[in-house]
Amino acid sequence: MSLEELIPPNHSKSYLYSIFIRTGLVLSTLVIGLSVPFFGLVMSLIGSLLTMLVTLILPCVCFLKILRTKVTRVQAALCITIITVGIVCSAFGTYSALSEIVKSLRG
Known part of the structure; x- marks a missing residue:
């Protein structure tokens, strides 16, 4: 979208340029x-x-941080629980991905 915003809006072939930009991005990703x-x-x-x-x-x-003084105990406990779950899931996912990368490098 950022690349498409560089095309002038009054350009008659802006739709064609958008197709070329998207196709180029997909091909480069491939x-x-x-x-x-x-x-x-x-x-x-x-x-x-x-x-x-x-x-x-x-x-x-x-x-x-934004609602520091207005947060109730229930909201704070729920946020801390969500943060903890996020950190644990992130740690397990990172460990799993790193172990698969190491396994692929060794074998």
Whole structure:
């Protein structure tokens, strides 16, 4: 979308340029996926780290920081529980991805 925003809106072939940009991005992803031997494992490592961080941990931390004095005990306990679950799931996912990468490198 960022690349498509660089195209002037009054350009008559902006739809055609959008198709070329998206096709180029898909093809470059395909080339990288085929050329990097552990691309799927690296993506699972990144996903296990960043997905839990962005979806579970950071929203609760921001909520607790922004509403520091207005948070009830129940809300704080729920946020701490969600943060703990996110950290545990992230640790297990990261360990699993790293162990698969090491196993692939050895064998």
